[in-house]
Amino acid sequence: MKKKVLIILLLFATVQLYAQDLAHYKKVVKELSSSRYQGRGYARGGANKAGKFLQKEYQKAGADTVICQHFTIDINTFCGKMQMWADGKKLTPGVDFAMREYSPGVKGEFPVYHVDTLNYNAEKMFADLAKPEYANCLVCVEFWFAYRHRKDFSKLQKAGQCTNAGLIQTFSSPIKFFKAYGERVIDKPIIWTTPEAIEGVKRVRVNVENEFLKGYDLFNVIAKVEGELHDSCYVFTAHYDHLGNLGRKIFYAGANDNASGTAALVTLAAYYAQNRPKYDIYFLSFSGEDANLRGSEFYANNPIVPLDRIKYLFNIDMIGDNNPVQYCEVSDEGMKGFALFEKINEENHFFKSLNRGALAANSDHYPFAKRHVPCIFFENENGDAFQYYHTVFDDYKHALFDSYEPVFKIVTTFIERYEKF
Numbered sequence: 249m250k251k252k253v254l255i256i257l258l259l260f261a262t263v264q265l266y267a268q269d270l271a272h273y274k275k276v277v278k279e280l281s282s283s284r285y286q287g288r289g290y291a292r293g294g295a296n297k298a299g300k301f302l303q304k305e306y307q308k309a310g311a312d313t314v315i316c317q318h319f320t321i322d323i324n325t326f327c328g329k330m331q332m333w334a335d336g337k338k339l340t341p342g343v344d345f346a347m348r349e350y351s352p353g354v355k356g357e358f359p360v361y362h363v364d365t366l367n368y369n370a371e372k373m374f375a376d377l378a379k380p381e382y383a384n385c386l387v388c389v390e391f392w393f394a395y396r397h398r399k400d401f402s403k404l405q406k407a408g409q410c411t412n413a414g415l416i417q418t419f420s421s422p423i424k425f426f427k428a429y430g431e432r433v434i435d436k437p438i439i440w441t442t443p444e445a446i447e448g449v450k451r452v453r454v455n456v457e458n459e460f461l462k463g464y465d466l467f468n469v470i471a472k473v474e475g476e477l478h479d480s481c482y483v484f485t486a487h488y489d490h491l492g493n494l495g496r497k498i499f500y501a502g503a504n505d506n507a508s509g510t511a512a513l514v515t516l517a518a519y520y521a522q523n524r525p526k527y528d529i530y531f532l533s534f535s536g537e538d539a540n541l542r543g544s545e546f547y548a549n550n551p552i553v554p555l556d557r558i559k560y561l562f563n564i565d566m567i568g569d570n571n572p573v574q575y576c577e578v579s580d581e582g583m584k585g586f587a588l589f590e591k592i593n594e595e596n597h598f599f600k601s602l603n604r605g606a607l608a609a610n611s612d613h614y615p616f617a618k619r620h621v622p623c624i625f626f627e628n629e630n631g632d633a634f635q636y637y638h639t640v641f642d643d644y645k646h647a648l649f650d651s652y653e654p655v656f657k658i659v660t661t662f663i664e665r666y667e668k669f
């Protein structure tokens with residue numbers, strides 16, 4: 249009887265411990281996805297405000313040191329007017345239309361020329377566009393079609409090559425604002441719309457403002473939890489920036505991408521401050537990831553601890569999902585460690601399986617993998633939240649919390665066992 253009570257109490261204690269972490273995790277995800285941070289973008293101070301919040305969170309978590317590492321970027325932003333009407337019907341930004349990241353602003357009323365993609369003939373298209381009725385038109389074409397015929401369509405983007413005002417590219421629905429990495433501005437505007445929003449439309453009215461920021465200041469937040477030994481370390485990374493605003497009212501909350509990974513790092517720091525590790529552990533919260541890995545690339549060029557002292561690096565980007573199969577990428581030097589990850593997973597069934605894909609420049613592990621650091625990237629792909637990736641629907645309401653605990657457990661178990669493996 250006594251034994252039973254003890255077991256129940258112990259069970260309750262472990263459940264409590266993880267419940268506590270999950271609650272903390274959710275709280276941080278919710279905060280970072282809130283309107284206060286305006287999608288943690290590079291204008292309106294969203295990303296930097298989130299960075300300041302994170303510094304405090306790491307301090308509260310019990311980190312021994314928390315510092316900021318500043319860098320600058322040139323970036324095109326859309327924080328002003330963002331309006332579009334298709335044959336008089338008002339479209340919703342972020343849902344029906346968005347802007348390509350490197351597009352200039354655009355204002356006016358334009359005829360629409362729909363490219364005949366079924367019987368495509370470049371010569372005929374350019375002949376049509378030379379007609380007076382299509383001077384100053386917007387040329388509408390499916391995104392991938394334009395990509396396949398980019399030689400033709402790049403002419404329509406450049407000033408002085410054709411009399412069109414710009415391009416409309418149709419893309420998936422909901423519209424995905426792929427990246428925020430407009431480090432330049434092209435000559436003519438490119439508007440993204442869903443196919444439904446522009447089908448058969450003859451005229452559009454647009455009023456979109458952009459602002460190109462030069463030398464915009466951003467910072468990485470670096471927290472350290474000291475272990476007994478300081479000659480080498482483990483490193484967790486996650487980016488805390490996201491796509492920011494699309495016009496004055498719309499912002500990309502980025503709950504899954506990547507408030508989820510950011511929150512995981514805060515709770516891991518809290519865990520290690522309570523359960524002191526053998527080696528120092530660094531928590532690198534990067535900015536500028538959605539602007540083409542700018543923060544992690546800057547850090548990798550200016551590390552505060554030499555990169556060859558990293559035993560293993562864990563990059564967590566988008567775990568706010570529920571796929572029991574966990575996607576990961578591993579550097580060549582990290583493959584020995586990956587064998588341990590597989591062993592741990594087989595023994596504990598944290599995930600149904602680990603699905604390792606080819607290494608790509610798709611998140612902050614890449615600048616380290618390129619520099620031969622043993623590392624792994626966790627991203628929970630193709631769960632129910634993944635469909636909202638880079639859309640305005642990647643918000644707290646759509647975030648899922650299933651992957652947090654298995655990721656937390658697999659990395660903490662890894663650090664416990666890697667030395668003896």
Ligand SMILES: [Zn+2]
Nearest residue numbers: 505506565566
């Ligand atoms: Zn991301």
